[in-house]
Amino acid sequence: EAQVTQNPRYLITVTGKKLTVTCSQNMNHEYMSWYRQDPGLGLRQIYYSMNVEVTDKGDVPEGYKVSRKEKRNFPLILESPSPNQTSLYFCASSAGAYYNEQFFGPGTRLTVL
Amino acid sequence: AQSVSQHNHHVILSEAASLELGCNYSYGGTVNLFWYVQYPGQHLQLLLKYFSGDPLVKGIKGFEAEFIKSKFSFNLRKPSVQWSDTAEYFCAVNGGNAGNMLTFGGGTRLMVKP
Numbered sequence: 314e315a316q317v318t319q320n321p322r323y324l325i326t327v328t329g330k331k332l333t334v335t336c337s338q339n340m341n342h343e344y345m346s347w348y349r350q351d352p353g354l355g356l357r358q359i360y361y362s363m364n365v366e367v368t369d370k371g372d373v374p375e376g377y378k379v380s381r382k383e384k385r386n387f388p389l390i391l392e393s394p395s396p397n398q399t400s401l402y403f404c405a406s407s408a409g410a411y412y413n414e415q416f417f418g419p420g421t422r423l424t425v426l
Numbered sequence: 427a428q429s430v431s432q433h434n435h436h437v438i439l440s441e442a443a444s445l446e447l448g449c450n451y452s453y454g455g456t457v458n459l460f461w462y463v464q465y466p467g468q469h470l471q472l473l474l475k476y477f478s479g480d481p482l483v484k485g486i487k488g489f490e491a492e493f494i495k496s497k498f499s500f501n502l503r504k505p506s507v508q509w510s511d512t513a514e515y516f517c518a519v520n521g522g523n524a525g526n527m528l529t530f531g532g533g534t535r536l537m538v539k540p
Contacts, residue, residue, distance in 0.1 A: 355530040417470040
């Protein structure tokens with residue numbers, strides 16, 4: 314089944330404790346992206362990647378890192394999480410950036426205490 | 427930067443009522459437009475998209491949207507809603523001065539009363 318998977322689905326952590334949220338897609342998509350969803354603000358793009366070893370900042374990159382060492386994986390790293398990073402995070406992938414539907418993962422609900 | 431506005435934050439309708447959700451974007455150049463839906467507890471799914479051609483786009487589940495370039499709008503419509511349409515709806519845009527970045531509106535929560 315074609316899908317985007319994220320792990321973990323739920324995470325409660327404390328300020329300053331490094332964490333990684335994994336994202337993997339099995340559709341051989343070139344384009345991958347991370348969003349955060351906050352009430353009333355919709356989804357805001359954190360980082361995106363056009364292909365392996367190519368990443369770019371989105372709208373709200375501060376406090377986040379990403380890497381794209383393999384085509385299928387695009388982990389999101391929070392080196393020193395803070396409470397304002399409490400949010401619902403979605404990973405997405407598509408065959409290309411412009412003209413293709415983005416397929417979304419199930420989401421990761423992160424709480425930083 | 428590109429911005430997308432969805433003016434209706436919450437909409438409550440009875441079954442069989444007609445639906446129109448507004449979406450306006452800020453950039454006047456060539457853009458690609460999308461509507462996504464998020465059913466309760468689920469991830470986002472594409473409803474429809476517009477890249478070029480006929481400005482009236484038909485999507486899944488009886489939804490359609492009309493691109494009006496002069497108004498920078500891409501409103502979503504459905505002639506007769508069902509209880510199962512209860513969800514949050516997001517308009518999104520890429521292209522223009524935002525380049526590859528997909529910019530979402532703030533979302534509209536639709537509740538359909540049976």
